[in-house]
Amino acid sequence: MAAVSKRFIVFFLWVFVSAAAAEESAMLINPQQEDEIINLAYTQMQGSFEALENKIEQCRILAKNNTLPPTLFKSLPLTEQEMRVILGHFKSLTQEKCEDMGLWAKLAMEFAQFKHIEKYYKGKNTIETAVNFETICCISSEGRFEEKWNYLKIAPEIREKLERIPELQQPFDFIKTAEIMGLF
Amino acid sequence: MTTCPDISMLLFSPPGKVAINKIRQIQRTSKLLSTILGVSPLLEIFVGNGALGGAYNISKKDWGTWANAMRVAPNVKSRRIEDVARRYLVDNLSLRGKEQTFWIAVAHGCR
Numbered sequence: 001m002a003a004v005s006k007r008f009i010v011f012f013l014w015v016f017v018s019a020a021a022a023e024e025s026a027m028l029i030n031p032q033q034e035d036e037i038i039n040l041a042y043t044q045m046q047g048s049f050e051a052l053e054n055k056i057e058q059c060r061i062l063a064k065n066n067t068l069p070p071t072l073f074k075s076l077p078l079t080e081q082e083m084r085v086i087l088g089h090f091k092s093l094t095q096e097k098c099e100d101m102g103l104w105a106k107l108a109m110e111f112a113q114f115k116h117i118e119k120y121y122k123g124k125n126t127i128e129t130a131v132n133f134e135t136i137c138c139i140s141s142e143g144r145f146e147e148k149w150n151y152l153k154i155a156p157e158i159r160e161k162l163e164r165i166p167e168l169q170q171p172f173d174f175i176k177t178a179e180i181m182g183l184f
Numbered sequence: 185m186t187t188c189p190d191i192s193m194l195l196f197s198p199p200g201k202v203a204i205n206k207i208r209q210i211q212r213t214s215k216l217l218s219t220i221l222g223v224s225p226l227l228e229i230f231v232g233n234g235a236l237g238g239a240y241n242i243s244k245k246d247w248g249t250w251a252n253a254m255r256v257a258p259n260v261k262s263r264r265i266e267d268v269a270r271r272y273l274v275d276n277l278s279l280r281g282k283e284q285t286f287w288i289a290v291a292h293g294c295r
Contacts, residue, residue, distance in 0.1 A: 056259035135260060140268050
């Protein structure tokens, strides 16, 4: 009976020591392994960055080759400033649809994760990135909301008509369009 | 109109300076841009840290350099810069003359 108890105690201790050692080895990551994890996060973020870069370029080409007709708003009672607001709003809207806002959001999340992971392991951020987080997520977002806000001030029945105009559903060249409409 | 204009004695309005500060925030990490822009006044305007003081003379050549800088910059950055310039143009109906020409050139590049 005593021998059985002794074996049980030894087994119990072995289980305890093994479990503790396994936990310790899972937590202890050497600097090389840390670098590998940081690199993994960086590579993932960089992949999303390149996907977005390519998408922006494709949409830019589409927009460059599309100037809207100068008579587009002729039948609508709009002021010069309303026309500018409408063009600005639809420029942003079509650009966002074309580029896919999901790609921007994915990059923002992976960028933040990469910076967090680097800081977690190394205590600070030292790896340089081509852009900063503010640029990806936020700079000019206040302008985008002001743009939407101004657009929503236009009468609903006019907005309804505008939203059905096929030309306003594709990326277009804002400057050239505004120029031929005589808005600049 | 040309989107690559000569502009002389350009003075920025207070809202224009706000827009320039937004572009400076975007450019903050760009050493490459500083190298490309060299001695162009556009370097002082868009990459500098100091206050925008006097009148600026910007030549067609400066805009050409700017266009090159935008070509090598990440699209994420140049897209945000275009956004700032375009929204500034939309929001400022009274904007005319040199400052308007300047922001059209920034929004459209010199392409």
